[in-house]
Amino acid sequence: MGVRTTMVFGMARIAVAVGGLALATAASSEGAPKQYTVAMANMNYGALPGAAKVGDTIVWVNKDSVPHTVTARDHSFDLRVAPGQSGRMTLQKAGNFPFYCIFHAMMRGTLKVAAK
Ligand SMILES: [Cu+2]
Missing domain, CATH: 1.20.5 (Single alpha-helices involved in coiled-coils or other helix-helix interfaces)
Structure with a gap:
């Protein structure tokens, strides 16, 4: 008992x-942590999140029929996204990260990541 x-x-x-x-x-x-989605369409990146923080995730969705990349100029990230696919990236460090697509030099942007 x-x-x-x-x-x-x-x-x-x-x-x-x-x-x-x-x-x-x-x-x-x-x-x-938040999750943001950024489209890659018509050979361009869609709107980037304005308030992303370390620990947040960005899902890049490639709506084009060609592969794209999200490649930081300082090499802190390098994501390849096949046509019709998506890829996710968890933000590791704070800062402003200019990036581009290694296949299409005119595709570029700057990802702003705030500290946690
Ligand atoms: Cu591209």
Whole structure:
């Protein structure tokens, strides 16, 4: 009998712990990583996120029928995206990153990444 009482008490403790975790997650959702989508279409990059932060993810969607890349001039990232495919990139460091497509020199942009 003594063992069973302990088991029930243990279950109750777990339930409280899980509830507390859910509450903490909801409270800190403002600082949670965000996901942005940037299209690559008509040989150009779409609108870039203006408030991206370290830890956020950018999904690059290639809507063209040719491959594109998202290549930082300082080589901090180099993503290849096949036609009709998408690729994701998690932002690792803060700064302004000029980038281009290695296949199409006229495709270029600057990704602004704020500190976390
Ligand atoms: Cu390209």
